[in-house]
Amino acid sequence: MTSETPPPETTTSLETSTPSFVCPLSYSMAGGMCFRVHATDASWPDARGICILEGGDLIILDTQQKIDAIAPHISVGLYQIGIHHIYSNGDFEFVDERNQNDVTFNAWRPLEPNSNAGQDSCGRLRHFQWEDGDCNNARKFICEIK
Numbered sequence: 001m002t003s004e005t006p007p008p009e010t011t012t013s014l015e016t017s018t019p020s021f022v023c024p025l026s027y028s029m030a031g032g033m034c035f036r037v038h039a040t041d042a043s044w045p046d047a048r049g050i051c052i053l054e055g056g057d058l059i060i061l062d063t064q065q066k067i068d069a070i071a072p073h074i075s076v077g078l079y080q081i082g083i084h085h086i087y088s089n090g091d092f093e094f095v096d097e098r099n100q101n102d103v104t105f106n107a108w109r110p111l112e113p114n115s116n117a118g119q120d121s122c123g124r125l126r127h128f129q130w131e132d133g134d135c136n137n138a139r140k141f142i143c144e145i146k
């Protein structure tokens with residue numbers, strides 16, 4: 001007897017099910033993300049600290065779908081987001097420590113990241129695209145809670 005009966009197929013309905021979670025207070029949902037746009041300016045490290053205190057982190061916008069989902073909720077101005085190269089002077093990484101080069105998608109603006117003679121190590125969104133900027137510059141910022 002060599003034939004085996006395959007185990008019964010299990011089906012999941014994850015893709016079609018409605019998310020069963022709600023976002024924490026002060027957070028809104030878009031594209032499956034719980035996000036909060038802070039309209040008060042803060043440096044990149046301070047902004048990240050605030051997001052962490054709220055139980056999240058700076059938002060990771062690593063797909064065009066996420067950028068498209070957040071775009072209606074922000075302006076074309078500057079927002080601190082969760083990408084940086086504070087700890088390594090070469091590659092950028094997301095705040096979940098994934099190397100940006102390991103992600104096929106990127107949204108760098110033309111001529112970015114330009115490092116600006118080493119001044120630019122912190123990521124931000126400008127006109128719905130990424131750029132690197134001075135970490136000390138205070139900007140609005142977007143937090144995400146997962």
Ligand SMILES: [Ca+2]
Nearest residue numbers: 114120132133
């Ligand atoms: Ca730059």
